[in-house]
Amino acid sequence: MVKLIKYLIVVVITVTFSFVIVNASQSKNTEGLVIDLNQNFPYIDKMLLESSRFTQKDDFDPTLVNDYHQYYQVDYSEEEKEDMGYELVLDNDKLSVYLEINSFSVLIHNKETNYYYSSRSEFQSSNGRSEGNTRIRARHASGIWVEYVASQNPQRNLAIPYALLELADAEFATNGIINETNLRTSVYELVPETYRKNKVELKKRNQTDNQLVIDVNLKTIGLRFDVSLEITDEGMFNVFLDQESIVESNDAYKTTAIYLFPNMGAVRDTKAPGYMVIPDGVGALVRFNERHEATLQSRFYNSDFGVSSTTFSNLSVPLYGIIHEVGQNGIYTFLSEGAEQAIFYANLTDNNNYNRAYTKYVLRDIYWQVIDRQNNGQDAVLSQRSDSNFKIHFGFLGSDANYVGIASRYQSYLVDEGILTKKAPESDIDLHLSFVMSDLEPSFLWSKRISMTKTNDVLRIYEELKEQGITNQSIKLLGWSKDGNTNRLDRMNFNERDKNYDKLSEHINADGNQILLNNDYVYAAESSKRVSLISDVTRNIAKTRVTFEINSLSTRRTLYFLDPAKTRDKLLSDLSFYEDHHYGLSADSIGQSLNSFYRKSYHERMDTKAYYQEALEAYEFVSLVNPNDYLWQYTDQYLDMPVLNAQYRYYTDLIPLIPIILSGHVAMYTSYLNFNAIGEDRLLMMVDYNLYPNYVLTSEDTFKMRYTASNELYTTHYDSYKAEIVRTYGFVNEALKHVSGNKIVSREMIETGVSLVTYENGVSILINYTSNDVDYQSITVEKKSYEVIL
């Protein structure tokens, strides 16, 4: 009897449950409930648009511009140049380069705009005070700095930059103050004979019109190397340090780093109507509107865990610039060799009066050699030196002196080098959908597989969206293997019959669309059945195993970094699986992590890079998350384009630097829009930056996977997203379909919160982030909307 009631109740509950679930999910689609939220204060909206979350208007005070023209442009006369020891060494149609060899300083004359760039901090003492003691002044005046440590007892805090003039023991002739008696050239003047040739000696070699080599001999520390200077017909000034030319003759010291032209194009204080361009995240500007008193120091290509070096910034391109005057003059710099070994510095009036952007070439990393459990130990350096060359390219801007100019010029360079080729869609934009197929829930003794989406569901959803007019879709499957979605590196077996997966890929490929399997070949969880913690996991420079404790408020997990050679091997051996089943590769982490590692000997990041490149080259279609530039050649889809940077206090603008570089070539997708908390602003940003929509979905209710590791994806249910996907796609496609396959040629802020982006086919898109309708020429753009100008 009791049993009967129980059965009855269970039946009643299940029946009503299923009815309710079906009903509720259906009603959700149609409602599309729109709630009129209270508007925030108008001044908050204004503050938001004026914050570093948006690009700002180039609005400069006319007095500032005037002062800049009058006092803060390098205009040395021929006599002054001669007085300072400069001689013309390289010359062509675009540039002339003057060299002062003792301090390794150059003056570069850009003939197109008739503008001089100096490798010294110019306009010293313009506030009537000295720039500091001899060491600081030597740094301002020298084109080479080096860092070294004692071989026997290396100490990180003693590895500071020594400027050429300091190593030469040179003494300055004046106290560094310019007044009636001291000329402006006198700040660089040395007491005769104090530049000691027995300590430092620089010699010219092999001089031609376009090129010359300088033999740098730092006798004090027993370091000798060649730097070659070159100017090109395109107007580039290239500086090359061949690592093979480095000779270290004094065993007492080990050189750890070399800086070449750290003061190049430095801007004094707040004196220039320009900004610094930093490739952090999607791109950042630092305007010289105030003394920021800060230094950004970061490796390119994220952290290097091989030497336990971490960074918050994500510099995925070794490209930066200093705009002296927007639309007039500016210098940009990129590295074609040695970026893996370089550390980027943006010195923003920190401890001195200058804004500088430069890179340090690291020959050896100083690391912490742990000797006991308490992490006690000592600083150490290897005697092994970097195998990488170091090549810096300086380019000079004219009317395109802004971040768009830098990005387009770098794009042309990449196209010329064959790194960028056209891979973006030509008409309608692409919609990216990720499906969580299944994940594992810990259970009694073994784990239980929670199936969230079946292959048939994927097909159904694909067809449904196709009926709604979304013909360009790329599909990515997560948790497709029997290992679920937790381990990052999964075994290659489908959790349904192979036939089903084959049917799915055939169907989607038949429409010319891509379908991808997601896997992570770089980080693996301990539970991964494909990873041996002994042979596959790599060690760092201190020979300890590289593990990552994810220790946020919500998660505590350990991940292992795989030996890059194993990463390559696994990728290559899996190739046939992807090919047999007609799936493309979607690899997490590999695009954005670059770690040096230890295997028998220490391998620098260059080796890791080579392994990754070799593996990805074998694949026909590759979709990468936030890939660094050395993988762009193999990238067919750029996923999770960030809409942020590290948000340092001193960043003044957010700019689409990376999107402009890649525009017209690679399809770029925003990160999952399920987690968009900023509403329309995000969609407008996608239109503005040329990014395509991206969602993560499940066919089942999300709460079913609440006890799996996928619960981080806390909202995925397709039924709740269907309407939104169609709406969002329509909104973005209506703008971007007119410009797909075209590159961005200009982007300007018409007013605060209103940007105008122009593409090479002449189409412009006017985007209005503000809460008011805006008139531009004869066009009115509604609030929080855009207009396409054909």
Add this chain to the structure above:
Amino acid sequence: MKKLLIAIISLSLLMFVPSMITANNGLTYTTFTYSTTQGRVVPTQDAYLPLNINRSIEGLTLNEPEDITIDKEDNIYIADTKNKRVIKYSLKTEEIRVIGDGFLLDPKGVHVGLDGHLYVADLGHKKAFKFVYDSLLDDYVVEVTYEKPQGSVYFSELDKFEPTKVVTDKGNNVYLVLAGAINGLAEFKNNGEFFGFFGGNRIPNTWDNIVKSLLFDEEQRRTWFKMIPKPVYNTAVDQNGLILTTTKDVPGYLKLNIANFVYSKSNWGFNRLEDLFVGPSDTIFAVNNDGYITEYTAEGQVLFIFSGKDYLSQKGLFQSPSSIAVDSKNNIYVLDKGASSLQVFIPTQFADLVHEAITLYQQGRYQESKGPWQEVLKMNALFDLANKGIGDAFFAEGNYETAMQYYEISRHSEGYSNAYWEVRNEALLDSASWIIYVIIGLIVLAIVNRFIPVYRVVFKPIKDGHKYLKRFKLYNELMFGFYLLRHPQDGYYGIKRENKTSNFSAFIYLMLFFLSYIFYGYNTNFQFNNKIPSEIDFLQEIITVFVPFFLFVIGNYLVCSIRDGEGKLRDVFQSSAYTLLPFIIALPILSIMSHGLTGNEAFIYSSLFNLAVIVFAIYMIVMVKEIHFYEMKQTLGNIFISIFTGLMILLMVGIVYILLNEIVMLFVDIFKEVTSRG
């Protein structure tokens, strides 16, 4: 530069690791919430965006500011402590005014009462002041001073009076936080007359403290054990005039009613909250000294946790936050004393939705709140509060089955129980006719049995099976447990002397117990079971069951063998295993039963459980008594000593393990050092 390096090195533990969700909204932090269903912090949609960092306001540079408040008219008041002034800034008109410049010495706390007047706690003056705006002078003037009462029984000459924060309640009574005062907040009438203490912390009733209170007098407790209540660190007042307090090293906050009792408290919180503020939706905002901001509902449930510690001047993070305030649009203003700056956060759509839903929900408009809650749920399907809110809405609509579903997702046992009661009630009523048929059927069957032995036929296979199995020794051994249950004394004698059981059968009992324990853990309805199946650690369960059991068995055997006990090790083991029978029977029954019960009938569940425990305890005593042939007094003594011995064994094993580990690690260290230096 050097500092930067140090910061970077110290960061080497805080590493970037690609997570499943990449930063989506351009923030430097992830937003979390506390999930009551999972009992842990989980990620959620971003609720607030950092707007900017202000190191000065309209040209007035801040210097280690320590308190901020916002009045009903959206004026901001900042205690600019090191600049010895209070800054008033109107968000609406951007008007700025300096108050108390030249008069204030060390303003640490500001507050605006419902009366619209400004209250300032000044540590330099050791007083608090009420400032009133004088429209003739167009300035604020001090009207009332709150200072240490003279000749009061509450204060001795030596007691310090160091006001750091100030709030006022609905009756405009003034409450001062006094630094280090263990009695709580000093309460004044608005006219400056001292009233008494309010909201002091109490010494928690831990076992430790109770023992101490029994053995020592207050003086000794204070001086020897520092058994004094912790001083209230900061305070806030909610929209209804209730006072909130927070204490260093105590998680979260307390909300007190007028009678000085705890009205509600946070369900989760950080240990070191710096400041509290109650926002326009009556939600409570708190910031801790690591820069984490937590928002709670009025009842103390965590809504959002976000922001964090700043190492490299990133927006949205804090070096050393000192105070928090919220304006009428839920924009958050946080002072960073370390960076001498003010940061502003604005709510996202998600936060707006949650606030809207909560406001409706708290007004009891459950059905109206359903829409917003569903939107919230769309953005985060695992948001407990939304699931509960929708459950409540369906419950209010009378849609109990659906309500149950949402309650179950949010593991809200009270709601589930109520909804289930309704559903079950309906089912019972619906099936009333069936129930009667079945009862009649049974009666008929009983009558028929009188004439035709139906039962005998039905039970015949069972009887036959029993007869057949009785030929096997193991079967008899296993069945002996039931005999033991009925005749304990005889039964234990049978184990000891008559070999009625074997080690194998005892082992089966032990395994059965383990199985039923596991079944109980996995299967019991969440109303009676706070374990989440997927979080049960199998190894840990094995340890919980087997280690105590064997420790007791071994301890008991060892103790009794030197204290004239008769039992051998096998006797103790077998009889202990057989004594687990009450649980082997009760746990599965309880577990199955739990699915048919609601909270109203919890007593049935708990009394059955207690019954099993009592039976077990009694049999345990009888067991020791019979096996070792003891007197009652001896028995009890030996049981205690056995338990103690078990603990000592555990301790010893632990010590040996640690020592061995040390030795191994020593060699590892030597090896490491030799290789790294060589």
